[in-house]
Amino acid sequence: MTKQDIIKPENLVYGKTKVLTDNIMHYCPGCSHGVIHKLIAEVIEEMGIQEKTIGIAPVGCSVFAYNYFDIDMQEAAHGRAPALATAVKRLMPDKVVFTYQGDGDLAAIGTAETIHACNRGENIVIFFVNNGIYGMTGGQMAPTTLEGMKTATCPYGRNTDMYGFPLRISDLLKEIDGTCYVTRQSVHKTASIVRAKKAIRKAFQNSIDGKGTSVVEFVSHCNTNWKMTPVQSNAWMEEHMFAKYPLGDLKDTPKKRFDEINHL
């Protein structure tokens, strides 16, 4: 059987989802953002919610996310995506609203918005891409940079005496009563991609069911600023990032509703 006999429309088992546009992504070769975009788009297509999903784009590498998703999207001010998502969800409660943010956006400038949106238990989904560095601005130290990790602004490694420790934002958010689902995933291998896709689907379902805020963190890499090839940076991430940011579900309990609390 030749290759031409196999390549027929009825034999197609995997292809680009229609929820992604035909625009070529501006991300560096091998960037995890592309995989995460693709997974979110695939889940939106499989759940049939393309017409009622609204995405909030951040500031950072993924600032042009609205060029790649074929859904309604809105750009937010730096770090303010959860606040904007709150407004969108409260004005249009039947829509499925998600934010897509990096670690500079969510864990640095937008920490207050993130924590308060989670504390209010807004029925939104927060996708948090954590690569431990500021990618778009040229590889500076981020709150999530590992101890001793070299970046443009800490060329001798992150000095914890001076700059503090890596911020595990998902571990903070799981302590908040408003969140219903907090999980940490990665997209470096086929098996982890399948698990990440399940987590994305569950997060969207929680949003539809009104269970509270869902946070899906993706431990990812930035091969350009880590100064490695994509394959090497995946191996480096597995060796170093997962020790500080272990994968798995951190929390899976719906928020308490007003009629379930003790009235004083």
Place this chain on the structure above:
Amino acid sequence: MAKFKGAVVVDTERCKGCGLCVAACPSKVLGLASQVNAKGYNYAEMVTEDCVGCCSCGYVCPDACISVYKVTL
């Protein structure tokens, strides 16, 4: 003898030659071409005919440029 036979089609103009699919392929079917696309990237291509259609390359591709076809023998 494999029960499945697959084929991979790469959208060569979208491909950025990151090599993640080459590393992910369990059958060592993919390789980077010696030729480049319009942006100057060595795009991925099939170098052997041993594909079993597992779609690992498609899952890891960040640019959604891989389509996988599969037939049962």
